[in-house]
Amino acid sequence: MHRPLIAAALATSLCAPFAAHANEAGEAAVKARQSLMTLIAYNLGPMAQMAQGRVDYDAEVAQAAADNLYTLTRHSQERLWPEGTAHGIFEGTAARPEIWQNLEEFSNLYATLQGAAATMQGAAGDGLQALQGALGDVGGACRSCHDDFRVSD
C-alpha cells in the first residue's frame, strides 16, 4: 500500500540533485540573457530620447551608446537559451516556448539586430537624421523578435 509513496519519495530524492543542478544552470542562463537585454535597453535609451526630441542630439553621447550597442550585440546567444527555460516551464522569464521550435528563425532575427547595430554604429555620430534612420531599423529588429518570441506584458 505504501509502495507507490516510497517509490515516489525515492524518485524525488534521486532526482533532486540533478533537478537542483539543472534549475541552477537554467536560472543563471535566464539571468544572463536578461542582463544582456538590460544593457541593450540601457544603451538604446539616450539614442531613443534624442530621436524623439526629448533631449538635444549629442554626437558624442550617441556614438558612445552606439559603440556599446555594437559590442553587446557581438555577444553570442549560445548558452543563453538552454532547453527548459521557457515561460510557463520556468519562472521569471518571458521567453515563449516557440523559440525552441524555431531556433533558426530566432537566430536569424538576432543576426538582423547585429546588422542594424553595426549600421547604427556608423550612423549615430552623423547627425540626428542619420541616428533616427538607423534607430528605426534597430527598433524594428527588436520588435520583430519580441512580437514572435516574447510573452507580451
Add this chain to the structure above:
Amino acid sequence: MHRPLIAAALATSLCAPFAAHANEAGEAAVKARQSLMTLIAYNLGPMAQMAQGRVDYDAEVAQAAADNLYTLTRHSQERLWPEGTAHGIFEGTAARPEIWQNLEEFSNLYATLQGAAATMQGAAGDGLQALQGALGDVGGACRSCHDDFRVSD
C-alpha cells in the same frame, strides 16, 4: 510655529520630481553595471570550471566564452557610475564610495581587465595550460578592483 513644517513640506514637494528622476536614473545605472558583471561572471564560469579541472577542457567552449568576455569588456564604463550611486547612499549596490574619490585608479583597473580579456581571447583555444595562465590574469584584474572598490560580503 507651523512655518518650518510648511517649509519642509514645500521643499519635499518641490524636490520630489527631481529626486524621483535622479533615483530612477541611478537605479537604471546600477542595474546596467550589475548586468555587465553578471554577464562577465557567466562567461568566466565555464573557463574557471575547466581551469580547476571540474569539467574537461573543451577548446570550442573556452574560445566562445573568451570571445564573449572580450566583447563585454569593450563596453564602456561611462554612464554606469553616476555620482550618488555608492553603497550607503543607494540601495542594492556594493560599490564603495572610494570609486568616486579615485576615478582614475578605477578606470585603470578596468583597462587592466580589458587587457587580460584580450590576452584570454588569444589563449583560451590553445589548450588547458594557456587557458589557466590567462585566467589567472583575468582573475587578478577582477580581484584587485573588487578588493579596493567593492563592499565585501
